[in-house]
Amino acid sequence: xxxxxxxxxxxxxxxxxxxxxxxxxxxxxxxxxxxxxxxxxxxxxxxxxxxxxxxxxxxxxxxxxxxxxxxxxxxxxxxxxxxxxxxxxxxxxxxxxxxxxxxxxxxxxxx
Amino acid sequence: xxxxxxxxxxxxxxxxxxxxxxxxxxxxxxxxxxxxxxxxxxxxxxxxxxxxxxxxxxxxxxxxxxxxxxxxxxxxxxxxxxxxxxxxxxxxxxxxxxxxxxxxxxxxxxxxx
Numbered sequence: 001x002x003x004x005x006x007x008x009x010x011x012x013x014x015x016x017x018x019x020x021x022x023x024x025x026x027x028x029x030x031x032x033x034x035x036x037x038x039x040x041x042x043x044x045x046x047x048x049x050x051x052x053x054x055x056x057x058x059x060x061x062x063x064x065x066x067x068x069x070x071x072x073x074x075x076x077x078x079x080x081x082x083x084x085x086x087x088x089x090x091x092x093x094x095x096x097x098x099x100x101x102x103x104x105x106x107x108x109x110x111x
Numbered sequence: 112x113x114x115x116x117x118x119x120x121x122x123x124x125x126x127x128x129x130x131x132x133x134x135x136x137x138x139x140x141x142x143x144x145x146x147x148x149x150x151x152x153x154x155x156x157x158x159x160x161x162x163x164x165x166x167x168x169x170x171x172x173x174x175x176x177x178x179x180x181x182x183x184x185x186x187x188x189x190x191x192x193x194x195x196x197x198x199x200x201x202x203x204x205x206x207x208x209x210x211x212x213x214x215x216x217x218x219x220x221x222x223x224x
Contacts, residue, residue: 033212033213041148041217042217042218043201043218045213045214045215086154099144102153
C-alpha cells in the first residue's frame with residue numbers, strides 16, 4: 001500500500017462542474033502539498049497545508065489531520081484546468097525534507 | 112521571477128553513454144532534489160542534497176550519481192545510460208526544512224536508445 005493514495009486516478013468533467021480530488025496518507029506529516037502538472041512536464045506548487053483550509057481563486061484545499069485526508073476542490077471548472085494534480089506529503093522536519101508523492105489524478109475538463 | 116532551470120527539455124542518448132543533467136536555482140535554496148517520473152509510478156526520489164557537497168540517496172539511486180559543487184547547481188549523472196533510465200527527470204529545490212514550499216523545474220525527457 002502506498003503511503004499516499006489519491007482518488008480518482010482519472011477524472012473527466014464538463015466545463016463549469018465542481019471537482020473534488022482526494023488524498024489519503026498513512027504517515028505522520030508536517031505538511032501536505034498539492035501540485036499541478038500540465039502536459040510538457042513542468043510542475044507548479046498550488047498549496048502547502050498543515051491544517052485547515054486554503055483558497056486561491058477557484059481552487060480550495062482542505063486537510064483533516066486526524067483523518068489523514070486532504071481534498072482539492074475546483075469550482076467552475078474550465079478546460080485550462082486540465083492537468084495532472086499530485087498530492088505530496090512532507091514528513092518531519094529533517095534537513096532533507098523529503099516529499100512522498102501520490103500517483104496523481106489526471107483531470108480532463110471538456111468544453 | 113524565481114525559478115529552477117533544467118538545462119534540456121528533451122535529450123536522446125545512446126546506451127552506455129555518460130549523461131549529465133543540470134539543474135540551477137536562483138532562490139538561494141539549501142535543498143535540491145532529483146526525481147524521475149514514470150507512468151503508474153509517480154515521482155520517485157533519486158538523490159537529494161541539503162548543502163554544498165552534501166548528498167543523500169533517495170529511493171532509487173542505483174545507476175545514478177550527483178554533484179553539488181555550488182549551492183545553486185545540482186547535477187545528476189548517469190554513469191552508463193541504459194534503456195530503463197528512459198524517463199522524465201525533474202529537479203526541485205526548497206529552503207531548509209521545506210518551509211515556503213518547493214519549486215520544480217520544467218523537466219527533462221530523456222530517451223536512451
